[in-house]
Amino acid sequence: MAPEGRNEARDQMEYAPLELPDTPQLTRNITHFARALRVAGLPAGPGRVADAIAAVAAVGFSEKAEFYYTLRACFTARPEHRVIFDQVFRLYWRDPRYLDHMMSMLLPAVRGAAEERMAKPAEKRAAEALLQGVERDTPDLEGGEEASEIEVDATLTMSREERLKTLDFEQMSVAEMAQAKRIIAQMTLAVPPLSSRRTLASSRGAQPDWRRTMRGAMRHGGDVVDFARKDRRQRWPSLVALCDISGSMASYSRAVLHFLHAVANQKGAGWADVHAFTFGTRLTNITRHMGARDVDAALAAAGAEAQDWEGGTRIGACLEDFNRDWSRRVLGQGAVVLLITDGLDRDEPERLEAAMERLSLSSRRVIWVNPLLRWDGFAPKAAGIRAMLPHVSSFRAGHNIAALQGLAEAVARPDDAGEKARLMAAL
Template sequence: MLVEVDKSFKERLIDFTMYCRERQFMLGPQETRDAFSIAEKGYALDRKLFQYSLKAIYCKRKEHFDRFDEMFQRFWSRYYEEKLEKRKKQIKQLKKEKETATVIFLGTEFKLPKKEVKEHEAKETVGANESIRLRYTDFSKVDVTDKEKLEELAEELFHQMSMRFKRRLENSNRGRIDIRNTIRQGVSKGGLLLDLSYKKKRKEKRKVIFILDVSGSMDTYSYYLLRYVLVLKKYFKSLEFFTFSTHLTHITPMLRQNNELEILKEIGKNVNSWSSGTKIGESLQEFLSDYGSKLLSQKHIVVILSDGLETGSVTELKEAVRTIRRKCKTLVWLNPLKGMDGYQPIQKGIVNVMPHLDAFESAHNLDSLLKLEKLLMDV
């Protein structure tokens, strides 16, 4: 028996299909039609049944199966909870409301106040624009009520970037088509040459060093760049990570765990100078004397995150930056202040280091962090 699926649910299902396509799921019109078909058969009334049905339709590779359940949970959980709660409220309000409008959700008819229908439509529109707003909001200006949403958006956008990194690295390592391996793999699939094999090029992974200012004026920005680094660390042959404020801390040994939450806890326990003062030049000189000869080479990109508000010696800062630039391939300075309207690099620290930088970029919101992708891929 078929049930009527309302317009909002269809739109939600289309959004989920696009959500999956953006994450490298190979979906087309046929999969969308199949998804509508199972919804009309009433499968969507049972959340688990709907999840497993979509999984069978949408997943064509092992990596899709591995990720689908988490994606479904993230996308649909709030939707189902809101619908359940709304149904309860609708039953209570049904007798009290005189002016009503009819809405059908998955074949079940409810009488809703016209005012509530309009509020619901407005809420959907606001939700569509919320991600865009958060993506361009300065980290230091995020409202407390938006922090959880920003965390979820950051996780999703960073994961998308991670998949692009993976795909580009795989493509960059591809040589000519390997005919023998392609045929050999096709035999197990009934002779269909579904996946081409390539002769791999010998190409080293990139090497990068991140040095983050975690002083009081920078800790919010440093936290999100730290999250960014944790997502990308597996794509670099060598990734070194340091924090500084009044002194330098080597964070790399703490990144060996796979659990991001545990890594953040470990850093919180060991970085005692987080949110304290700033001595940029002194900290960079400490990096050079303790780690420079061992870590720096012409194969490295060095990324420094700081607002350049030096409280120590500007001359010492200038000499440290000049030395780092001479010993590495590319030196990038990220300054969150650059994202402010009308910003000019007039601080003494920034003025002195600018001639020695290959790139001077912002890092004040999610969008600016995502733009670092090109810089890191070009190393």
């Protein structure tokens, strides 16, 4: 049986491999390749570089696939790292015209005969990593009889910030993600207050306060001088966020956690308390880490606390743990629950449905944020999604900044259902 990923490696070899130079030059090339991986987001430190050089010297590269698998074993520690590694590897080692390919990805798109191709996940990040420090030459379009005139349709162009708001988190480069985090840090998540059954004295209250009226009449010999009025007290609900940090949700979870950190540190937003939990194969309470003022320190502490980051997914088991250990503590006073997950679960659908039903009955609203909703043809075909959908109040997308802004509007409208009605009709 072929090793796992053999077909994937074969796809990376669509170009003839470059001639590998002598050992000193190869060492320099591997070092530069590791630097590009590090800029693209992989933990390719000096220790991994030394291991890669020693491994290549020991294994050799008599076959085309051996060099690829040797470097991948040294520079990737998790399955999600392979996406970035494969893109950088293909551009650096396989394609003889990789520089032109990367330039075409980073230059502004011009509408021509060829249709614009959307970059694959991490491909743009890999291009920027390899082009760091390389000057981008602008073609000379002036003069000469053979110079062709290029017409650019600017009627539907957007500003850089507007384009960034509609760009998928998974398609963002390192610089774009940094700018997106700055925009997310300024977003708010306001919520309307709830009317309590308890009342308080109010001169313009909607209800008469007969008890206070009779007390006042006793001070004047039984004559009613003034009618006292009262109104319902207003209280603020709590926000409880359950964020999926499995491998399929890694890019989106980090952006959502930045958003939750901004909400937790906002003053005057209206929330009584903000509680944050992460889950993959187990449930982790990261509420106290979200209270840190520095977002990088907060997410670093949360990542150290959650040992199952970018691992598997057991939504049903984690929700059962939350219902048993935390629901009575944090879901009182009409809490609003944000459930951030793609709904792809390995547990039994019946177990997940029972946990979702209890979560729905224990909270005021359950708003499901699912990045899979970005696809136009999305349908509730997975067993986990079909089990969860009937027990949520609203179903929203969460794949870009615009979707998070729509989520803020949905929280402010208690009657918002998002895409739930359409998807329920498809069940």
